[in-house]
Amino acid sequence: MAELWEVLSEHLPEFSSGLWVTIRLVAFSFVIAMVVGTLVAALRVAPLGPLNWIGGVFVETFRNTPLLVLLFVSFAGLRRAGVPIDPWVAGTASLGLYTAAYVAEALRSGVFAVGRGQIEASLSLGLDYPRTLRYVVLPQAFRTVIPHLGSLTIAMIKNSAIIGVSLLALPDLLHQARLVNSRTFATNESFFWAAAGYLLLTGLATLAVRRLEARYAIRR
């Protein structure tokens, strides 16, 4: 028990810098996932066949490929091919696009929950299709799928650990815990603190989602 606190107090800088890297990774990926996910969802519900198809290919590709493969392709693969990609770009883009595919699917189901009648009403009021999406459909779709987006965010926090393992230039929480472990041989202690960090992040995210849900969510 004493050793548990000793490991934390002696290696606090490592753990806190790892936690900070994890938070930044998740934050950047979150922005990418939401923006790209919304665009792809718009493609998937667009009234044009080819656009649907492009959105579908995006979703099926990124949702069914392991994140580790995406990271290999986007970093080592591109580097080997002569593209000097930054590890931050490769890491957040991989995690962001991977999650974007799920976000797009969630939003699509939210859009379908809005109902045809509203879309038709908005179109007959003279709004064009992008405006209908922007002002009528998406605001409601987002609110319908808040719980869904929340669990995707939590999944993203967990998946960010994969980035730290495969891209050594990004020393996230898990990476730092492994470093501390290799220096102190206190496996249980160093992994305990990393677990505490991850549970803290996922716990906070869960609470935040519950708050948002209570305030904005639409029950259907």
Next chain:
Amino acid sequence: MGYLFDPSNWEWLTSGNNLRFLLEGFLVNVEIAAIAIVFSLACGLVLALARLSKLRPLGVAAGVWVDVWRNLPLIFIILYLALALPEPWKDAYESVVPSFFPEALQSGRVFAGILGLVLYNSAVIAEIMRAGILSLDRGQGEAAASLGLSYPQQLRYVILPQGLRRMVPATVSQLITLNKDTTLVSIIAIEEVMRHGRTLSSGFTAFVGGVPAPLLQVFVFIGLLFVITNLALSRLSRRLEIRERERTAGTAGPVSGLEDQVALATEAR
């Protein structure tokens, strides 16, 4: 783009036994996934029932267990187990694993990988199953009880068949995630498709006089293998879903199939 589709960069696929080497690695992933799926479903059901148990302490204990394992990164669990699993456990695994299993599955290390996959996925699946059971009308269980069925009989004949059937799509999408997550065991040095891909693209083939295998193309190909398998799985699940909806006359709502469907299902209760 030109680089990606340049035929000379794809020559490795047909030369020597490169393709076979990759597919052999992929087979190890499929086998790990199969083992993990069987145990995750079984343990998930046990955990879900424990969590719903009328015995309060058991329910609370199962709840804490599930919430801890499903909120930790899987890669974290696997790495930790690989480091911290007692040697006797690994030896015990090595002595019970059937000899017809491939070589990559014989080592004790793979036990850490499979155990990690099962711990994580059984917790997630337990939540899915619990949500499925809770989504049933209370009356179902009460009616069964008033007909004189004991609690195990109620579960067996009334509650589980309906509750679990509703959650088939969500469970399948979690199993697809599990299938993708088998690549994570490459981190603990198990010779599966990621490791084989790295060996292929290490420049070794060119060194022994073969065609160089560029890393980008090798891993795009590996990604493709997963996309094909997972698409097949999700097609199968969609067909099941449609068949179910026809049989149960549209009572089951459409489920788009995402990890942690649970949140939606439990909150909307």
